[in-house]
Amino acid sequence: MCGWGPGGWSPPFFPPATGHVCGFCCLSYDPCTVSPLQGGLSQDFVEALKAVVGSPHVSTASAVRQHHGHDESMHRCRPPDAVVWPQNVDQVSRLASLCYNQGVPIIPFGTGTGVEGGVCAVQGGVCISLTHMDQIMELNTEDFSVVVEPGVTRKALNTHLRNSGLWFPVDPGADASLCGMAATGASGTNAVRYGTMRDNVINLEVVLPDGRLLHTAGRGRHYRKSAAGYNLTGLFVGSEGTLGIITSATLRLHPAPEATVAATCAFPSVQAAVDSTVQILQAAVPVARIEFLDEVMMDACNRHSKLNCPVAPTLFLEFHGSQQALAEQLQRTEAITQDNGGSHFSWAKEAEKRNELWAARHNAWYAALALRPGRVIVGHVGDGNFHCILLVNPDDVEEQRRVKAFAENLGRRALALHGTCTGEHGIGLGKRQLLQEEVGPVGVETMRQLKDTLDPRGLMNPGKVL
């Protein structure tokens, strides 16, 4: 990864051993600009929407539309023509049917915390906000599964599960809608041990574009595995709202960790940190989190959070298990880091001390924002997934151009290493070209065929993925 310093290009320090790196550019938030209403919806149509969900649950107010036309990414705001809040799946079905018959685009909306412009209504249309459908429907502790509506966020679910002995570990940065996380194929710091949404969604209830209701694994079913027919669940996970509207998700739960230990270690080089990571995984240490911060990031964190960490490539690790198991995992890990020239190996058991130890990682986002000019790397190194954070001035058009070019080059760098252009955020608006380069022409044709089959009118979240 190249970094821009004051002197121009720094030598690349891309971790060479990985074949599965991916990158993304997380740019500073671009405040929404109001787009004039394009075409708009007829009064009759708006009345028809009200007839489905009730007047209080339809809005064409400018501020409301603006709010629903952007996410947390740099993509400029593209507001829908109306926002609606259905109360149940039957209303969602009727809304879809209504919009589809009238040729009106449909954009599903959860928490608006995506980072690829997934909710930008590039052709206007109706934003269907699922936030009012917020029930946790069914918890099966013996079967390790739960059913949630789209208004349920991951933190809300884990709060609900607090005394059940189970938890849902997929943890993207935001407190996102779980159904939204299913739609984007989200992931987080725990993926190295617990997997991503792809590994943790058992069944989806989806309203198809024409209003028909699909249960991807069959209505009400939850099981640990199946070989029954085509994997529809897998198809809709990560489909980014372009194939249908997810109205509930059956999720796989995991036993809550008995105890947790956090650790950090500094390294003389990025290579040493990456080698340690590979060796820890090869040793089958069931590490729960393994995160990498480069030295620029460590320096930023020291300054921002008044810490005193070594300014060096650093690994942040977390282990889950019994007390006995943790002691051994820690021991093995320390030995591996030492073999790779690691220093300042520190660890902590109690929650407060663990939080202190991980302060740099927790505050990375804010420390990065405070750093100007600055480019840093933060990554879920256990999955070979890094985030390259670039701070830009939204008013500097030239800088925006350079950053966009950089982001594309970064994606291509990952592709050149047999990786993917997006490890966990989806394709959205901005990576459609890179997706073509990633999967090739037959891959794109195949995806296009699937899209055209399930959404022949091209009304489900237009302009995304393909």
Add this chain to the structure above:
Amino acid sequence: MCGWGPGGWSPPFFPPATGHVCGFCCLSYDPCTVSPLQGGLSQDFVEALKAVVGSPHVSTASAVRQHHGHDESMHRCRPPDAVVWPQNVDQVSRLASLCYNQGVPIIPFGTGTGVEGGVCAVQGGVCISLTHMDQIMELNTEDFSVVVEPGVTRKALNTHLRNSGLWFPVDPGADASLCGMAATGASGTNAVRYGTMRDNVINLEVVLPDGRLLHTAGRGRHYRKSAAGYNLTGLFVGSEGTLGIITSATLRLHPAPEATVAATCAFPSVQAAVDSTVQILQAAVPVARIEFLDEVMMDACNRHSKLNCPVAPTLFLEFHGSQQALAEQLQRTEAITQDNGGSHFSWAKEAEKRNELWAARHNAWYAALALRPGRVIVGHVGDGNFHCILLVNPDDVEEQRRVKAFAENLGRRALALHGTCTGEHGIGLGKRQLLQEEVGPVGVETMRQLKDTLDPRGLMNPGKVL
């Protein structure tokens, strides 16, 4: 599960707590009957096949066709009109294109070890045997991945990996083709810890029905996770040869276990054994295998293998890890079994003693075959996946009829418990009706749409899945 004893129906002893059971009926092997050549292939067409792969690699001999018209299931032999052996993916592509243009059905063939009639050429056609493409193409130990051609079986791969520190854990009973395992979404005794094929296939190279070459995750790519576009890999895994021909698979490898411990425990009831299983999983004991044999099976094993095991519902467990970790896992597990009335808890570390302990489980199939009349249950209880083994007389038409009805009822029992009709074998020929009941009309419509899109002429392995 109901069992037929000499006195008629026994009381059901279906594990009540599980919502994810699935079942299948494994019936005794039905020797192949020769079907008259249906329609057949023109001499010109056979010459065209020879022009692609060379004369030695095309056969229309009756015995060869018979051999390729059945698998290990009860489904009667339906031979193809010809068998061809391509040497490389280019030939596969040309074969597919040739067959597709001429409206000739295509049936991919690996090891012929499936159990759902997946290779029966119900409309005749060309059987494309992939066995000559048997290279292990690319091993990436730092990235935990390997690329294999369809002629590579799981045991061949693990033999190849012997000194690499890695292994591929998915272990269906047969020494099956890994690409065939991907096609059927196979699983095995290790799934409770290591997952099924769905969790362990990173990328597939697929020749589409019309001959185009698709790389489901992009050519040459291997990574630990991605959120890039529609999950084509997931769509082709488990598609049972009905959407394309898999010509290579990129698989996820795992660190080879440092040490292994096996254990067994007898229980006063099926419920006690199942409760123990649930509690072991809730305690996050990372059990590698956890298998259940009912008392009929235990009795059969004692008689067949001259053992002296308690004739009671029994769990067979295996643990992988470091010596230290294993000791603790064993301890916790024993405590849980004791809480549930378990007895005769035995364990072993060395390979020879482990094999002795698991003798009953290893010989279950043969012991069952030796038992007549007999019906037994064997299961991967950690996944809620059981196999109900029924011994039938292939010449007794009435018995065949009753068994078929029983198998359907069994599947429906699983469905009624929110489970699946097939946990690991696929749908094939015999479970198409149950699939409809499992996923419902919209699910079937959606699958049908996908099938019609990718195979508009309906020539890829006709008569399977849908």
